[in-house]
Amino acid sequence: MDFEFGVEDEAFRHEAREWLAAHPAPGGDPRGWERELGAAGWIGLGWGDASYGSRRASLTQQVVWGEEYARAGAPARLGHIGENLLAPTLLAHGTPEQCARFLPGIARGGTLWCQGYSEPGAGSDLAGVRTRAVRDGGDRYRISGQKIWTSLARDADWCFVLARTEEGSRRHRGLSFLLVPMDQPGRIDVRPIRQMSGTSEFNEVYFDGAVAHARDLVGGEGDGWRVAMALLALERGVSTLVQQIGFAAELEQVVRTAVDRHAHRDPVLADRLVSQWAALRVMRWNALRTLGRTDDPGAPSVAKLLWAGWHRRLGELAMAVRGAEATGGPGPWTDAYELDDQQRMFLFSRADTIYGGSDEIQRTIIAERVLGLPREAKKEESR
Structure with a gap:
C-alpha cells in the first residue's frame, strides 16, 4: 500500500x-484560542459541508492538519467533542434545523460540548x-441521574446525554439522545474528579430535573442507542493518527532520558525501547490502512487495543529507565503534589486500557462482530 501523502496534501x-x-x-485563554481557530476556518474540516462556516478538506488533509497541530505543540482542544463527535453525528442523524442551530457555533469556536454517556454502573457496558x-x-x-468521567464538563455550554425515556425498558431499548444546555443552576451540578496524576479534567455531573427541549432530541425517541453507537464509531482514523504524534514525542523523551542515563546499555531496556518504536510504526500503518473505512466493525476496537496497551507500556518503560529516582518528586518535600511529565504520563496511562471501553469490551466486540463467535450471555439473559 502507498502510505505517502499527495502533492495537494x-x-x-x-x-x-x-x-x-x-x-x-x-496563554491562559483556551476559549479565545478556539475562536481564533474558528475564525480562520480550521474547525470542522471533516464535516464535508462548508455551509456551516467550515472549510472543505479531504480525509488526508484532515490528518495533515492534526499532525501539524500536534507537532506545533498547540494546546489541547476544548472544542474536540463538539467538532469531531457531535457535529458529524448531527450531520448523519440530526435534522436540518438542528444542524443549522448548533454547527455554526461549533465552527466559530464559540460553543463547547461535553459527552454524557458513562455512569457509575454503566461505563464500558453503556447499555446499563x-x-x-x-x-x-x-x-x-x-x-434526572448521574454521569461520570465527563471530560470538560466545567467548560461546556452543552452536553449530549444518553438517557432512558421509556419506563421499564432495559439494555439498549428505550434510550434517547438528548442535547442539554449546561447553564441550569440548581438542576445541573458538576464536580471535578481529582486523579492520582494530580489533574482533574474528568467530572461527575448530576442532573436534578434538568430541562431538555423535545426539538433537541436527535434521531427520535427510543433511537438513542443507534445514534450513540454511530457517534462512538467516529473515534477512529484521524484522531488516532494525530494521537500518535504525541506518542512519538513522549517516546523520544524516554529514549533521550535512557541515553542520558546510559540505561540503553541494558539489553533488556534497549529491547523494550526498540519494541516501542516498532509498535508505534505498526499502529501508524494500521491507522492509515483503515482510514475512512466504514465497513470494518472491528477497526475501532483493534485501534483502541493497540494504542492503549502501547501507551501503558511506555509509561512503565519511562519509570524503568529512571529507576528508583522515578518514585520521587522534583525537589524537597512539600505539601504540593508535584510531578514531571513522565511521572504524569505513567500515572494517567494506567487508565488507558479501561476508559473509552476496556480491553475486555474491545476483545468481546472483535470476537462477536468480526470473528462471529457466540455472543456472551448477559446476566439478565441467564436468569
Missing part, C-alpha cells in the same frame, strides 16, 4: 504549518444507563 501541510507558526496560542428523561406533558424532558 503537502501544500495543505505547508499552509497549516505557516498559519500555526504565525498564530501562537494565547439509568439516567432518566421524562416528558413533562409538553415540549420538554426532565432529566
Whole structure:
C-alpha cells in the first residue's frame, strides 16, 4: 500500500504549518484560542459541508492538519467533542434545523460540548444507563441521574446525554439522545474528579430535573442507542493518527532520558525501547490502512487495543529507565503534589486500557462482530 501523502496534501501541510507558526496560542485563554481557530476556518474540516462556516478538506488533509497541530505543540482542544463527535453525528442523524442551530457555533469556536454517556454502573457496558428523561406533558424532558468521567464538563455550554425515556425498558431499548444546555443552576451540578496524576479534567455531573427541549432530541425517541453507537464509531482514523504524534514525542523523551542515563546499555531496556518504536510504526500503518473505512466493525476496537496497551507500556518503560529516582518528586518535600511529565504520563496511562471501553469490551466486540463467535450471555439473559 502507498502510505505517502499527495502533492495537494503537502501544500495543505505547508499552509497549516505557516498559519500555526504565525498564530501562537494565547496563554491562559483556551476559549479565545478556539475562536481564533474558528475564525480562520480550521474547525470542522471533516464535516464535508462548508455551509456551516467550515472549510472543505479531504480525509488526508484532515490528518495533515492534526499532525501539524500536534507537532506545533498547540494546546489541547476544548472544542474536540463538539467538532469531531457531535457535529458529524448531527450531520448523519440530526435534522436540518438542528444542524443549522448548533454547527455554526461549533465552527466559530464559540460553543463547547461535553459527552454524557458513562455512569457509575454503566461505563464500558453503556447499555446499563439509568439516567432518566421524562416528558413533562409538553415540549420538554426532565432529566434526572448521574454521569461520570465527563471530560470538560466545567467548560461546556452543552452536553449530549444518553438517557432512558421509556419506563421499564432495559439494555439498549428505550434510550434517547438528548442535547442539554449546561447553564441550569440548581438542576445541573458538576464536580471535578481529582486523579492520582494530580489533574482533574474528568467530572461527575448530576442532573436534578434538568430541562431538555423535545426539538433537541436527535434521531427520535427510543433511537438513542443507534445514534450513540454511530457517534462512538467516529473515534477512529484521524484522531488516532494525530494521537500518535504525541506518542512519538513522549517516546523520544524516554529514549533521550535512557541515553542520558546510559540505561540503553541494558539489553533488556534497549529491547523494550526498540519494541516501542516498532509498535508505534505498526499502529501508524494500521491507522492509515483503515482510514475512512466504514465497513470494518472491528477497526475501532483493534485501534483502541493497540494504542492503549502501547501507551501503558511506555509509561512503565519511562519509570524503568529512571529507576528508583522515578518514585520521587522534583525537589524537597512539600505539601504540593508535584510531578514531571513522565511521572504524569505513567500515572494517567494506567487508565488507558479501561476508559473509552476496556480491553475486555474491545476483545468481546472483535470476537462477536468480526470473528462471529457466540455472543456472551448477559446476566439478565441467564436468569
